[in-house]
Amino acid sequence: MVRSSDNWKIEQQCPQCGAPVVLEETDRLLSCPFCRVRLFISPEDFFRYYIPPAxxxxxxxxxxxxxxxxxxxxxxxxxxxxxxxxxxxxxxxxxxxxxxxxxxxxxxxxxxxxxxxxxxxxxxxxxxxxxxxxxxxxxxxxxxxxxxxxxxxxxxxxxxxxxxxxxxxxxxxxxxxxxxxxxxxxxxxxxxxxxxxxxxxxxxxxxxxDAAKLSFIPTICPRCGWDLHGGSDSLVHLCRNCDTAWKISGDGLEGLDFAVVPAREDSRLYLPFWRMKAGISGINLNSYADLVRFANLPKAIQKGWEEQEIHFWSPAFKIRPQLFQRAAKAATNAQLPVEAGAEVPKAEVFPVTLPSEEALQGLKITIFNMAVPKKKILPVIDEISITPRESLLVLVPFGTNTHEYVQREMHISLNMNALRYGKNL
Ligand SMILES: [Zn+2]
Ligand SMILES: [Zn+2]
Incomplete structure (x- = not known):
């Protein structure tokens, strides 16, 4: 295995006018500079490319x-x-x-x-x-x-x-x-x-x-016909007219539930997270009281916490692995309440570049990182089994200071450059 020096580029003819368009490997959107058509690109299962012969x-x-x-x-x-x-x-x-x-x-x-x-x-x-x-x-x-x-x-x-x-x-x-x-x-x-x-x-x-079908999907809201918003590499696109979220899926767009963490202060940016519910066996980690004990959080257990269910959180965007696991742990420890049925925030929403299925793969790492002290989890780690139940897209408001985006209630700060470079990971 050799590390590739750079991202590959892909050349594709515009399905509308036939002009050659060069895409980044992470692009899910074809924007034709000639006829201005914008189309999502979606493979049946995964993308298949070839290197053209000399x-x-x-x-x-x-x-x-x-x-x-x-x-x-x-x-x-x-x-x-x-x-x-x-x-x-x-x-x-x-x-x-x-x-x-x-x-x-x-x-x-x-x-x-x-x-x-x-x-x-x-x-x-x-x-x-x-x-x-x-x-x-x-x-x-x-x-x-x-x-x-x-x-x-x-x-x-x-x-x-x-x-x-x-x-x-x-x-x-x-x-x-x-x-x-x-x-x-x-x-x-x-x-x-x-x-x-x-x-x-x-x-x-x-x-x-074996014919790999590639679909080109119009970037308009299936419900109201407005233009959808989202970066060229985003897997999820938002309609700011009817407040819906859409996921590229097969040869069309599929509606996706989302929720918002209410903003306490003015936010210029919302970052997407996956909030996952999972059945955990092998350790006691089902209620908020369990979580406070497991992570040894400096909080006195209150009435009702034994019954309060917990969710596991993960960034829904790419970022350096060290920051990724730190943010997943901090967001899970915070267990912030979310507001469902909310409007799409007026501020910028960062693209969703990590699918929920992949975020689930990191759940055991988050649990491992949360454990304080570590020695209580080491002997049982192989016995922990995780049954994913559901995931919800949550848009989380971040404030800014000089070089960072900050989520005070979650105790997360992310360097602005790290977030920008994460897009190339
Ligand atoms: Zn075109
Ligand atoms: Zn709409």
Whole structure:
């Protein structure tokens, strides 16, 4: 796995006027500079791209799949949680003589979406992301275990008690190759990359294009017909006319409930959070009283807290993993009340760039980080099981001081630059 140097770019023809439009990898919105049409782009399941062959007339290209993933990986150790950003590609075809990653490629050539144009070509089938990722994880774990082994006597401190991966981008990128004699060659550079497998071992399995449908959806509110608001990379868009929220889903827009934390002071910015309800077993963490005890918060337990249900909170936007887990913990500890059926705030709303399904992956990390002292959770961490019940989008008002956005009641402050750079994570 090699870290890619930069985000990929994607070239796509405008569905309305045919002009070429270059998109960022994180864009969910195509804005045509020529005919001015604005359309959401939505894949049936995940995005599939290909690197165009150097010779566009090449008839015999075979496409090899690579999983592209970006996200945050967390490791819980006895005394700390370590985090890192994963940004890599990994071979998805079942033939391990091929390069294990796409490596660092000159990004001069933009990717294209896989479409019906490729139907004359052959593809190698792809393994599931889960199976490829668990192999990557094992390799990471093995590397870490050998480092731990070197520091004799400190093994338990270096033990990984729990690990989680929160993926923000998972897509498939196809590398075109061609066959010359008994070798496979890269169709961009022309260089040899792998021998063809022996016929006796079954050879390579080819398949035709399995049509990946890409939908282009008008950016107008399905209820009232007004233009929707949201950044080009946002997964959720708001209608400021009829106060509704919409999520890109399949070939259309799906209504999404949202709530707002009432603002105590003038706010220039609302940040989106997921507020999740989950059944927790293996530890006592069901009521607000449980939470105060579990996190050892400096509060005297009041009547009614034993019955008051709790929610787990997570940022719904990308930010450096260290800030992400800190904000998730602080927001969960705060348990702020929310107002449902509220209007869309007049102030700016930061784009939702992390889906709720991914936020759920971080729940155990939040629980681990909340525990004070840590030693009470370490022996039971494997027994904790989490059953997600529901998630709600909550818009949280932030105030500002010189360089930070601040949420006083949640005790969260986020550096303005960190928030801006988070968009490129
Ligand atoms: Zn156009
Ligand atoms: Zn509307």
């Amino acid at each position: 010779d566009p007339s090449m008839q015999e290209a075979v496409f090899v799949p690579y999983w592209r993933f970006k996200g945050m990986s967390f490791l819980c150790r006895a005394d700390r949680t370590e985090q890192r950003i994963l940004d890599a590609t990994a071979l998805a075809a079942d033939y391990n003589r091929l390069p294990h990653s796409l490596g660092v490629r000159p990004q001069a050539v933009p990717l294209r979406f896989v479409s019906g144009d490729l139907s004359p070509h052959f593809f190698l089938p792809h393994r599931s992301f889960e199976s490829v990722f668990s192999w990557i994880e094992k390799r990471l774990l093995a590397a870490e275990a050998s480092i731990a082994g070197l520091k004799a006597g400190r093994v338990s401190k270096d033990r990984v008690y729990h690990r989680a991966y929160i993926g923000e981008t998972t897509s498939l990128i196809y590398l075109p190759v061609f066959i010359r004699g008994n070798v496979l060659c890269d169709a961009i550079t022309g260089s040899r990359i792998a021998p063809l497998p022996e016929k006796e071992s079954g050879g390579l399995e080819f398949q035709k294009l």
